[in-house]
Amino acid sequence: MEYEAVIGLETHVQLKTKSKMWCGCANEFGAPPNTNVCPVCLGLPGVLPVPNEEALRLTALAGLLLQGDIPRFAKFDRKNYFYPDMPKNYQITQYDQPSTINGQVEFELDGRLTRVRLTRAHLEEDVGKNFHFDRSSGVDFNRAGVPLLEIVSEPDLTSADMAYAYLNALKDILIYGGISDCDMEKGMVRCDVNVSVRPKGQKELGQKIEIKNMNSFSGARKALEYEIPRQIEVLQKGGKLVQETRRWNDVAGITESMRTKEMAHDYRYFPEPDLLPMVPTDAWLAEVRQRVVELPLARKQRFMRQYQLPVADAETFVNDVPLGSYYESIVAQTKSPKSVANWVINNLRAKLTETQTTLADLKFPATAIPELVGLVESGQISSKTAQEVFAETFATGESPAQVVQKKGLLQVSDTGAIEKFCDEAIAANPKSVEDFRAGKGAALNFLKGQVMKLSKGKANPARAGEILEQKLKG
Amino acid sequence: MAVNEIDVKYVAYLARIALTPAEEEKLGAQLGQVLGYIEKLKELDVTGIEPTAHAVPLVNVSRPDVIRPSLSHSEAMRNAPAQANGLFMVPKIVE
Numbered sequence: 001m002e003y004e005a006v007i008g009l010e011t012h013v014q015l016k017t018k019s020k021m022w023c024g025c026a027n028e029f030g031a032p033p034n035t036n037v038c039p040v041c042l043g044l045p046g047v048l049p050v051p052n053e054e055a056l057r058l059t060a061l062a063g064l065l066l067q068g069d070i071p072r073f074a075k076f077d078r079k080n081y082f083y084p085d086m087p088k089n090y091q092i093t094q095y096d097q098p099s100t101i102n103g104q105v106e107f108e109l110d111g112r113l114t115r116v117r118l119t120r121a122h123l124e125e126d127v128g129k130n131f132h133f134d135r136s137s138g139v140d141f142n143r144a145g146v147p148l149l150e151i152v153s154e155p156d157l158t159s160a161d162m163a164y165a166y167l168n169a170l171k172d173i174l175i176y177g178g179i180s181d182c183d184m185e186k187g188m189v190r191c192d193v194n195v196s197v198r199p200k201g202q203k204e205l206g207q208k209i210e211i212k213n214m215n216s217f218s219g220a221r222k223a224l225e226y227e228i229p230r231q232i233e234v235l236q237k238g239g240k241l242v243q244e245t246r247r248w249n250d251v252a253g254i255t256e257s258m259r260t261k262e263m264a265h266d267y268r269y270f271p272e273p274d275l276l277p278m279v280p281t282d283a284w285l286a287e288v289r290q291r292v293v294e295l296p297l298a299r300k301q302r303f304m305r306q307y308q309l310p311v312a313d314a315e316t317f318v319n320d321v322p323l324g325s326y327y328e329s330i331v332a333q334t335k336s337p338k339s340v341a342n343w344v345i346n347n348l349r350a351k352l353t354e355t356q357t358t359l360a361d362l363k364f365p366a367t368a369i370p371e372l373v374g375l376v377e378s379g380q381i382s383s384k385t386a387q388e389v390f391a392e393t394f395a396t397g398e399s400p401a402q403v404v405q406k407k408g409l410l411q412v413s414d415t416g417a418i419e420k421f422c423d424e425a426i427a428a429n430p431k432s433v434e435d436f437r438a439g440k441g442a443a444l445n446f447l448k449g450q451v452m453k454l455s456k457g458k459a460n461p462a463r464a465g466e467i468l469e470q471k472l473k474g
Numbered sequence: 475m476a477v478n479e480i481d482v483k484y485v486a487y488l489a490r491i492a493l494t495p496a497e498e499e500k501l502g503a504q505l506g507q508v509l510g511y512i513e514k515l516k517e518l519d520v521t522g523i524e525p526t527a528h529a530v531p532l533v534n535v536s537r538p539d540v541i542r543p544s545l546s547h548s549e550a551m552r553n554a555p556a557q558a559n560g561l562f563m564v565p566k567i568v569e
Contacts, residue, residue: 034562
């Protein structure tokens, strides 16, 4: 029998705010333990949480970028449980009336446009971080109360690769929107994976198994690559799966049972009495809507369509947003968008890396690269000279035309001048002349090289080749 | 809810409280009384009244995203029964 997997993902991302969700402590990674804490995020008695405006805006913005809806009424609830990293013994989250509902993430998988529907994206708070020692554990509450967005997908995913592609697409969108930095190394993104299998064609879902707290996308993919065949094997052997929570053991490369349904939590959600409901106004939503940006996939498709760029170039401009924006700011000045893209991607990027500078440090005007492309395409300079000109333009800020003039680099296309260099090259290299006449085509390239050398690289190489050939054959 | 419908053992488990059988009986009866008051509210006719999450007629209360001073580390740790390496030490967490 053939089986299929049904996967849903709950992705948690830390929002990019300066301060925490309910208090003014810094939302900052890497500070010494328990230094960004106050009575509110330590859960001391008698405190009152107050929502961070920017976190509310970023949540709504995420809802818009994920093509969801922003309900006109949302509230916070308490999710009750005991765990040392949760000082209040409840987590403030959104239960039945979240800040965003519905939505979708679109991405390419094996070259095909794929869509995963979202159930909701709701706002909650992160918990402290645990450290485990031999006989005890330690807790750092710097992370407690950091705004956390939980994005819940519908069970639309069917494979480990699809889950991986979805997570990456989601991350790209959130980074684009400035919603989260999504830095995995800093634990800014974590996800829970829900996966079940069923015989192909069967309507009812199989027993759902949850894999908790994956802190890398490749880990989530590996866990699914292990877990899906494991479940199928149990069923094929006539076994039964029970609903349970499992943990991914990255070292052993397996999932392990954590708890079964009998031990399931009873969170006793109820409305958070310390926080007032949110009723987004038209004006507030309009303000958030101004921050909506073009999504990565749309940007890629537009770069390919509008500038006729190949996939690789478009992807470079999607991944490096400032570079793409720079390209867009200069491309209108040229008739050769592809050549300008080559210069930006290959030469400009290399120079920036080499000099450890950014686009903000550029000394040359926005007209420089289109001008340089124009000089090459009109045959005024060779593409080799263009490299030299670009290096000078990059270093000094002088326009390519100025550099060409100053250094006398204008390509010589004048037949008389090139003929003179050709004659010199022929006279100085009788052996090569002989070789060419004996049928060795490569000898012509050598002679052409000599002409370029004699002309200090200024001879039009195509013209030089033509003239040499005429002279040798004549 | 009648007293015998309250699973006192389960509620005690959720609250991580260990109760003797005598305490279970006593607290069960008290919880029943509390819920009895709530029962009284059911006598009210609430037809046409929207459920509410909050009794205060206020919405959209928030604060600007501004960093304010945190507690000093030593002040923050003052309540910690045990501490090491700047961390609140707790019995070993087993998942």
